[in-house]
Amino acid sequence: MENVMTSSQHQTRACDFLVAGAGVAGICAALQAARLGLRTILVEKEMILGGNGGPNLGVGAHAAMSCNPYWNEMGIMEEIEEHINWRQARIFPTNFGYNIHPLWDEVVSSLLEDAGVRILRRHLVHDCSVENGIIRQVKLLNIENLDHVDVEIDGHVLDATGDAFVAQLAGAAWRMGRESRDETGERSAPRQADDVISTASVTALVVDSGRPCRFEPPPGTPPWNPEKPDNHFNPRQAIHFLWQVDEGGESETNHSLYTPQELYLRLVRRIYSVWNYLKNIKFPKEAENFQLVWISPILGRRESRRIEGDYLLTQNDIEACRGFDDAVAFGGSYLDEHLPSYDGGYEVQFYSRPLPYDIPFRCLYSRNIHNLFSGGRAVGVSHLAFTSTRLMRTGGAMGQAVAVAAKLCQDKGVTPRELARDHIQALQQTLLKNDAFIIGIANADPSDLARTARVTANSVAALSRAQVPGRFADARTGVAAAIFAYGQRVETVRFYLRNPHAATTVTGFLGYGETPPIELLPVPEFVHNAGTGRYEKVAREKPVAASPDAVLEGALNPTGTKGWDEYYRRVDNVTRFDVVASENRDVPAGFEGWVEFHLENPQPFPPFDRAKSGQAVVVGLSGEVEILTAAHLVDVVEGLVGGETGWKMDLAAVPVFGISPDPVPGKAENLVNGKPHREGRAALNQWMSDPYQRLPQWIELDLGSEKELHELLLRFDVTERLWADMYLIKGDRVAKRLVRDYHIDVFHQGCWAKLVDEKDNYRRFRRHALPAGTSGNKVRLTVDRVWDENQPARVYEVRVY
Numbered sequence: 001m002e003n004v005m006t007s008s009q010h011q012t013r014a015c016d017f018l019v020a021g022a023g024v025a026g027i028c029a030a031l032q033a034a035r036l037g038l039r040t041i042l043v044e045k046e047m048i049l050g051g052n053g054g055p056n057l058g059v060g061a062h063a064a065m066s067c068n069p070y071w072n073e074m075g076i077m078e079e080i081e082e083h084i085n086w087r088q089a090r091i092f093p094t095n096f097g098y099n100i101h102p103l104w105d106e107v108v109s110s111l112l113e114d115a116g117v118r119i120l121r122r123h124l125v126h127d128c129s130v131e132n133g134i135i136r137q138v139k140l141l142n143i144e145n146l147d148h149v150d151v152e153i154d155g156h157v158l159d160a161t162g163d164a165f166v167a168q169l170a171g172a173a174w175r176m177g178r179e180s181r182d183e184t185g186e187r188s189a190p191r192q193a194d195d196v197i198s199t200a201s202v203t204a205l206v207v208d209s210g211r212p213c214r215f216e217p218p219p220g221t222p223p224w225n226p227e228k229p230d231n232h233f234n235p236r237q238a239i240h241f242l243w244q245v246d247e248g249g250e251s252e253t254n255h256s257l258y259t260p261q262e263l264y265l266r267l268v269r270r271i272y273s274v275w276n277y278l279k280n281i282k283f284p285k286e287a288e289n290f291q292l293v294w295i296s297p298i299l300g301r302r303e304s305r306r307i308e309g310d311y312l313l314t315q316n317d318i319e320a321c322r323g324f325d326d327a328v329a330f331g332g333s334y335l336d337e338h339l340p341s342y343d344g345g346y347e348v349q350f351y352s353r354p355l356p357y358d359i360p361f362r363c364l365y366s367r368n369i370h371n372l373f374s375g376g377r378a379v380g381v382s383h384l385a386f387t388s389t390r391l392m393r394t395g396g397a398m399g400q401a402v403a404v405a406a407k408l409c410q411d412k413g414v415t416p417r418e419l420a421r422d423h424i425q426a427l428q429q430t431l432l433k434n435d436a437f438i439i440g441i442a443n444a445d446p447s448d449l450a451r452t453a454r455v456t457a458n459s460v461a462a463l464s465r466a467q468v469p470g471r472f473a474d475a476r477t478g479v480a481a482a483i484f485a486y487g488q489r490v491e492t493v494r495f496y497l498r499n500p501h502a503a504t505t506v507t508g509f510l511g512y513g514e515t516p517p518i519e520l521l522p523v524p525e526f527v528h529n530a531g532t533g534r535y536e537k538v539a540r541e542k543p544v545a546a547s548p549d550a551v552l553e554g555a556l557n558p559t560g561t562k563g564w565d566e567y568y569r570r571v572d573n574v575t576r577f578d579v580v581a582s583e584n585r586d587v588p589a590g591f592e593g594w595v596e597f598h599l600e601n602p603q604p605f606p607p608f609d610r611a612k613s614g615q616a617v618v619v620g621l622s623g624e625v626e627i628l629t630a631a632h633l634v635d636v637v638e639g640l641v642g643g644e645t646g647w648k649m650d651l652a653a654v655p656v657f658g659i660s661p662d663p664v665p666g667k668a669e670n671l672v673n674g675k676p677h678r679e680g681r682a683a684l685n686q687w688m689s690d691p692y693q694r695l696p697q698w699i700e701l702d703l704g705s706e707k708e709l710h711e712l713l714l715r716f717d718v719t720e721r722l723w724a725d726m727y728l729i730k731g732d733r734v735a736k737r738l739v740r741d742y743h744i745d746v747f748h749q750g751c752w753a754k755l756v757d758e759k760d761n762y763r764r765f766r767r768h769a770l771p772a773g774t775s776g777n778k779v780r781l782t783v784d785r786v787w788d789e790n791q792p793a794r795v796y797e798v799r800v801y
C-alpha cells in the first residue's frame with residue numbers, strides 16, 4: 001500500500017483575501033469579501049463550518065440585540081440567520097438559541113459558494129512567510145491526505161482562528177490573559193497582570209425519549225457539587241441543551257490552547273457528572289424519560305490570544321459608551337466573565353450591561369503585520385472588553401467590517417492603518433451600503449438618487465388615534481403612555497374616559513423620564529492563592545464597602561443576583577419620571593368620551609443622548625374613572641401602569657390618546673433620512689403605514705427628472721422590542737412584521753411599469769438589479785402583504801442607483 005506520508009502533494013494557490021478559520025467572524029468576512037469581488041479563500045481545520053457558532057458546539061448568536069430594546073446588528077450575520085430560519089435549519093430555537101441542526105452547514109456553505117468563496121475544509125493553517133512585515137504566503141496542510149497547499153497572498157489575511165494562530169506564526173504582537181489595572185485603568189482589572197483567561201466548555205443535548213430510560217455514569221464519573229449551577233434543566237421541554245460545564249483558563253499550563261484533548265475529556269466527564277445529578281438525583285421522576293443523546297465533538301474555547309491593534313478597547317470605553325470616529329461596528333452585550341472553576345458548573349461574573357458601544361476599526365488589524373486583520377475572538381480589545389465583544393453578532397459585524405476594509409485597502413493601495421487614518425468615511429459608507437449598521441452614521445452616498453427625492457406615501461403612522469377597540473382600565477393609580485424620542489413641545493393631550501361612578505375630578509399630566517443609568521456591579525478580586533495553587537474569589541460575603549477603592553479591593557456582595565436570570569425579565573423602561581405639567585378636569589357621572597388637557601412643557605425636553613437607553617415624554621391620567629387602553633401599534637409608545645409601589649410597564653395597556661403636535665413617527669421622509677435602522681428607542685427612522693388602514697400601502701420617490709436606473713436597495717423591519725420576541729428565538733420561519741409581498745413600479749414617459757414583483761419575501765435587506773436601459777422619474781414601492789396581516793408596512797430605507 002502506498003505510504004500516505006510520501007504521497008502528499010504540493011499545490012499552490014493565490015488569493016486577494018485569505019480567511020483563516022470559519023467561525024462566524026470568518027464566514028461573515030469571507031462572504032462579504034467575495035461579494036465585493038475579492039478572490040477569497042476560507043480555510044477551516046474542521047469538516048463542519050461555524051466554529052463555536054456552528055453545529056459542532058451549537059451556541060446561539062447574541063449581542064446588542066439580545067440585551068437592548070429595538071437594537072439590531074443587521075448585516076451578514078443576520079442574513080445568515082434569516083436563511084437558517086427560513087430553511088428551518090434550527091433544531092430548537094428557544095433554550096438560548098442553541099442549534100446543532102445538520103442543515104446549518106449546508107445553508108452557510110451554499111451562501112459562501114454562491115458568492116464565489118473557495119472553501120478549504122480540513123485544512124490547517126500551519127505556517128506562513130513574512131517579508132518586511134507583510135504576509136506573502138500562508139501554508140496549509142490538508143489534514144485528510146496530508147497534501148500541502150501554499151497560498152500566495154496578493155492582498156490581506158484575516159486571522160479568524162479564534163486563537164490568533166496566524167498572528168502567532170507571522171510574528172504579530174498578541175496578548176493573552178488579564179491586563180493590570182495600572183495598564184488599562186479598568187475598574188474590574190486585577191492589581192497585577194496574569195495569564196488567566198475565560199474557561200472553555202462543552203455542550204450537550206438531552207431529549208425526552210418517550211419512555212423510561214436509564215443513565216449509568218461511566219466508572220470514575222465525579223460526583224456533582226450540588227452548590228454549583230446545574231444548567232437549569234427543565235423537564236417541560238422535550239429537547240434540552242445542557243448549556244455547558246466550564247473548566248480551564250486559570251494558568252498557562254491549563255489553557256485550553258495547550259491541552260485541548262485533556263481538557264475536552266475532563267469536560268465530557270463533567271457532562272456525565274451533571275447529567276447523573278440531574279437525572280438520577282435532582283429530578284429522578286421528571287427526567288425519567290430523558291436521554292443524553294449528544295455531546296459537542298469540539299471543545300468550546302472562549303478566549304485565547306488577542307491580536308494587538310492600534311487601539312486597545314477597554315471596559316472603560318464600553319461602560320462609558322464612548323464614541324469613536326473610526327467606528328465600524330458595535331457591541332452591546334453584558335460584560336460577563338467565565339472565571340476558572342474547579343468543581344462543577346460555570347462561574348459567571350457579571351460586571352455590567354452596557355448600552356450599545358462603538359468598535360473602532362483600529363482594534364481590527366495588527367499593529368505590526370501590515371496586511372493582517374483580526375476577527376472574532378482575537379480582536380484587539382482588553383480581556384475585560386472581550387467579555388462583551390466575544391458575542392457572535394458582534395463578531396460577525398466585525399468580520400464584515402474587515403472584509404470591506406480589505407477591499408478598500410486593495411482598491412486604494414493602502415495599509416489598514418492608512419485606511420483608518422485617511423479613508424474611514426469611505427469604509428463606513430461602503431459598510432452601510434452593504435447592510436451594516438454603525439451608530440450615528442447616516443447614508444451620505446452622493447450617487448444614491450433617493451437622498452434628494454421628494455417622498456410621499458398614501459398613509460403614515462401617527463401617534464394619535466381615534467377610538468380603537470380596547471379595554472377600559474381602572475385609572476385610580478394612574479395609566480400612562482411613554483412616548484420615546486418625542487422632541488417637541490406638547491400642547492394638548494386627550495384620553496378616552498368612562499365614568500361609571502359619581503361625578504369626579506381627574507388629573508391629566510405630562511412628564512419626562514429616562515431609563516436608569518447602567519448599573520456597575522461590585523467587583524470581586526479573583527486572586528492567586530499560593531496555598532491551594534488556584535485562583536480564587538476573595539471576600540465573597542463581605543458587605544459592599546462605600547469607597548470605590550475598597551470595592552476594588554474585593555469586598556462584594558454575591559453576584560448571583562444579577563445576570564442571565566434577568567435576561568428576559570429585565571425591567572428596562574422609563575418607570576420613573578418627573579411631572580412637568582398637570583391639569584384637573586371634572587368628569588360628570590355616567591360620562592363616556594374624550595377629555596382634553598392643555599399640557600405644555602415649560603422647557604424643551606433634553607435632546608437625544610445615545611448614552612441613555614430611553615428618554616420618554618410621559619402622558620397619563622389618574623382619577624376615579626376608567627380609561628380606554630389598547631396595545632399601541634406604533635413602536636415608539638409603551639404603556640405604564642401606576643400602582644402602590646410605583647409605575648410598571650404594560651405594553652398591552654397603553655391609554656388610547658391624542659396628542660398635539662403629533663410628531664408622526666412613521667413619516668414618509670424617514671425613508672430617505674439616511675438612517676438604516678432605529679438606534680434602539682431613538683427616532684423610528686422608518687416609513688410606517690397607518691396601522692389602521694389595510695394593505696396595500698405605497699410610498700413614492702419623485703426623483704425630480706428622468707434618471708437612468710440600475711439598482712434598488714430596500715431595507716425592511718424585522719426587529720421586535722426584545723430579542724425574546726424575535727422570530728430568531730420564537731421558532732417562526734420569518735419575522736411577523738416583515739414585508740411579505742411587494743412590487744415596485746417605475747414611472748417613465750407618462751406610464752407606470754411594474755419592474756419588481758416579489759412574493760413570500762423572507763429577507764430584511766433586498767437588492768434588485770433593474771433591467772438594462774431602465775429609466776424614469778418616479779419610483780413607487782407598494783407593500784401588498786406583511787407576514788402578520790394585522791401589521792402595517794414598515795420600511796427603513798430605499799436607495800436608488
Ligand SMILES: Cc1cc2nc3c(=O)[nH]c(=O)nc-3n(C[C@H](O)[C@H](O)[C@H](O)COP(=O)(O)OP(=O)(O)OC[C@H]3O[C@@H](n4cnc5c(N)ncnc54)[C@H](O)[C@@H]3O)c2cc1C
Pocket residue numbers: 020021022023024025026043044045046049050051052053059060061062063096123124125126160161162163165200201202203243244300301302375376377378390391392393395
Ligand atoms: C460554551 C460557549 C457558549 C457561548 N455562548 C454564547 C452565546 O450564547 N452567544 C454568543 O453570541 N456567543 C457565545 N459564545 C461566544 C461565541 O461563541 C464565540 O466568541 C464566537 O463564536 C467566536 O467566533 P470566532 O469566529 O471568533 O471563533 P471560533 O468560533 O472559535 O472559530 C474559529 C474557527 O477557526 C478554526 N481554526 C482554528 N485554528 C485553525 C487553524 N490553524 N487552521 C484552520 N482553521 C482553524 C476553528 O476550527 C474554528 O472553526 C459562547 C462560547 C462558548 C465557548
